[in-house]
Amino acid sequence: MENATSQGARWSLAPKYWRPIADILAALLTLTAIGWALSLHRQFGLGLYPQQYFAAIMLFVLPIAFLTLPMQRGTTRESVPAYDLLFAVLSVGAVGFIAHQYPVLVLKIFSRPPEVWVPGLIVILLTLEALRRATGWALIIIIAVFILYGLFGDVVPGRLQGRVQSWDMLTGYIALDSNGILGLPMSVAATVVVSFILFGTLLNLTGGAAFFTDAAMVAMGRFRGGAMKIAVLASGLFGSISGSAVANVVGTGVVTIPMIKRDGYPAHKAAAIEAVASTGGQLMPPVMGAAAFLMAEFLAIPYSEVVLAALVPALLYYVALFIQADLEAARLGIKAIPKDEIPRPRSVLGGMHFMLAFAVLIYLLFWKGFQPERAALWAAAMLIFTSLVLGYRGLRPGVGKLVAALAQTGHGVVEILLISAASGVVIAVLNISGLSFNLTYLLVQIGGGSVILLLALSALVCIILGMGLPTLGVYVLLAALVAPALVQLGIEPIAAHLYVLYFGMMSMITPPIALAAFSAAAIARAPAMATGWAAMRFGWSAYIIPFLFVFSPTLILIGAPQEIALAVITAVIGVWLISAALAGYFSTQLSIFSRGLFALAGMMALLPSGLFPGAVITDIVGVALGAVFMWRDVRLGRIMSATTCH
Template sequence: MTDIKKKPADEQLNFEASAEMQKKSDEIIKKLDKESTTRSFSGVMKKIFFVLCLLVSLYHLYTATFGPPLTLIHRSIHVSMMLALTFLMYPMCKKSSFTTPSIIDWLLVALSLAAPIYISTNYLGVVERAGNANTMDMIMATLLVVLVLEASRRVSGNVLSILSLIFIGYGLFGREMPGMFMHRGYDWLSLSNHFFANTEGIYGTSVNVAASYIYLFILFGAVMSKSGMGQLFNDLALSLAGHTKGGPAKVSVLASGLLGSINGSAVANVVTTGAFTIPLMKKTGYSKEFAGAVESAASVGGQLLPPIMGAAAFIMAEMLGVKYSSIIIWAAIPALLYYLGIIIQVQLRASKDGLVGLPKEQLPSFKAVINSRGHLLIPVFFLLYMLFFSGTTVVYSAVLTIVLTIIVAQLKKETRMSFNDMVTALADGAKQTVSVAVACACVGIIIGVCSKTGFGLTMANTIIALGGTSILFTLVFTMITCMILGMGLPSIPAYIITAAIAAPALAKLGIAPAAAHMFSFYYAMFANLTPPVALASFAAAGLSGGDPMKTGFASVKLAIAGFIVPFMFVFSPQLMLIDTTVFEGVWTAASACLGVFLLAVATEGYFLAPLALWLRVIVLAGSLGLMYPGIVTDAVGVTVCAVLYMIQKKKEKSLKTA
């Protein structure tokens, strides 16, 4: 930690996670995050696996720089690589060796190579026979489906694989389905070929995005991590907010948001920054549950915060057929509203409980942080420039940003990367992409069935039928659908499935496609917070020692603005800066910020003094008025603000004189 004065051991604040806390973090992430339960190699096997990961990264860098081979060949190679790494990294079951792959694992690795070899050597035949497959095509397609399902089971657990099997059953037995869900039904030859021989199944949009944007930006995150970007975010947060009222909680929000915007993984973000911030929050007086809730809410929000967000944002850009820079613009104000809501609640809780910040003399100074590691922000600004102004592709921009990050890191001793650090970052990028890539491949089975059978359109009609003519009811049903799916699935497949099912329903009601997709995106992400399956909240509770369910509900309370914001930008697309003037955008954003402030006050029940229940209800109504677009509703909200201030100021004076 930079610029911290030395003190006796019993007085020195411990800003680094202790060995015990780090051990607890590792245990929690392995218990809750299936994607992190990987083998630990040693000796020759460790070197072999390292080289394989390095070759995978070099292949993706080469194709990003000089162009990939034919579409189907490139995507099959990518999936094959990810499957091979999966069978080496992830044990078949709990009883399997966690140090050495079995003979079955090596056999599966060998079989993973079959599809790209077959497609490469029979490319014209495979493409020309699409829809009229032969027996060999069916054998290769069946093998691919089985490998993808098994890889998904190992990486993400049973839910996604079982859901894929259910959809396969739906595709096969459509004639037996009731009512509007009935379809003509397809035999396995036709269905499996749809998964294998075109770009609407396993080798569809999600795999294309995983093989290009997602891989490179995960690689960028791995390089940034090796250069010490995480330390920079922690130090920046401490220098800016550590000394303020409730400082450690604000540090958690800032550090988790910044780190999450780069790595896009909620659970991993919780255990990375939480091991550092949660002990600080507890030490300054926050309860165990509240400390865990702050960390989990802030970490989940990182998937919504530009510039990189979660990997699902790249898929959204591809599905909507827009530039990724457009996604950044659309997401900016809603993400800031989300974090504003958390920060205000943290401030109000600190005021209510009389909590203070950390001693300023024991914190790093902003100037010292910038001097030692501030240059690491250059690649982030460079990336933004490339995305918005350069005119180059996102993929090429990512490659240049990775190269620049390595160069910039060499400027200072604290961040300098050795050759070993560089190649390790490349290998880490391959390992970190496996879980995302396998999920994208598996969800391709579900999307393939939807496109073949028209299931997405059927579900859209069902959602509209349930919602009737009310857009609000339709949005509520969509929200419930998204969150139920998100509870059992990783965030990326949860978004892809909900976007395929729910977004068309919203678009049919005249809602802008961008707002419809962002609505699905938000609620698919929030399943990480919401009990009964709230992985981010449960991980934070494991670090804080708090009750997992109480932490989950506290997380929902902190993130309450995020649950309302999607409704806001559906009814007021100006919040996403869609078809709006500068004045309209500024006005809408300002009224929304004021609405989020009132919502936080109503939720926490405190402003300058405790609020009576009747006043909390009025403040809540005022917040909703400000969030709903319209001059009259804004006027009501501003009036409530003024009345709240006068009542609270009077009550504050009476409490001081009492």
């Protein structure tokens, strides 16, 4: 122990002590999750409630948070002050007591004895404080509003009036019930998410992330605007695994953004391209983000069904972004990357073994029906094996690196687990107070039975709630508050959940609080708001496509095969035309009038054939007009080129 008066505490723990402790706890967290996923507890004859396992995970999460996260966000930590040591020890005691005594305590929630509400209150307060340090005040304020509603919901007038609860009963319910902190969000985060984060961490440590960037450079570096296309491809691949838009921006943006700027692209647009590409990674199968796994649990369907439903919208998202990157490069005259900066294909081929891990993952998920966490662990095992045997560019991970991956994974999931625990607080209040039913009824009443009005209102609520919040937290709120109202009006449940996920995710690139766009702007040293507005333009498809698949589920692969095929083909053409209109360029610079024509034809082609009676005709007319406009512009470009040559 050493003196640390600068932190306002008499005693503090030096880095040489607290860092190893935090790493050991993080590694134990990961190992515990692996053991649970492989059902090792059953091999030893232990019959445990799932909530006991979730509590055990929180037993690691809270001490790690108080050891590593300083009281003031944005500051760095050297020594750990005495009050954080106290919080860490207190959290271990309270959560450990709940985990050990859970079978007895869960039966006493409604009788409210001190042995239920005292540790419950400690866990709730410490969880919220740890969450504040990890994510800021936004989510804390929202959760505080819900808790106040649970305590005083009877004073709220009208349809939102709730069933009031005593503070000690509400405390026990939130902390111990399977609808609270130890509920559904935690069950997904503590099993599936930990396994996939481990897979992503191993991929990064074994050179897999570098392989995907190199492969993107080989595939796209020789084309105009190659740096932008590399950013789109690499960020989409990496983002599918990371599940965090901001983490993806930081992980790939430090490489791609300077590369794009060096090509002559404006800084704010370089940052916007990266932000949009990174954000979309959470929608890109086969892995997607943590919210997709939670969606499968909410809907009680296999994860593979969520992946299939998300496939076409995600492809349209990236097709739109890729086409805009290409046309912007043509408009600005940006050339390919210099050949000496592109890796040799032969050197990149040495990393093809990384694809075996993905093949194992997809095979186990879709053909063998494995639970996602088990499939991820088998894929991770394949990744370790091929990396040790083959390596990448002569580098093979040592045992030390593989062991370090356990601690790195544990540290990497702390924030997600805290958000999941906090989401459980919201779900608990929604259930016990009746707010979930009341809010669904109110939204349907406000919508007046109009699906379009309710969708527009829901999109606005999604973006507002999402501002400043991580995607997982946003989705849990929206899935509980908004999605039921959409389903009530006859919308397909999976379409409703994908809808709120899309619009909650778009808050990452929608000003005034666009975390992914602003993070990219900081790397590019570009104006934050200019980056946000540019990101909205590049990500335009995500504001439109959700409306389309809600009204016509063919875009989420629900319907007859011929209808799905027609919807996908015409949607791709529509996206191409609208992207050209937004870029202001196709084969030549487009006038305002020509841009309007391209946009009109694109919107007609983008409308799915099942949207309304006769929509097939709209599709055919849109595609035909688009073909005429494209041919006319290409012909004009050839004439201009011939004139210039002469």
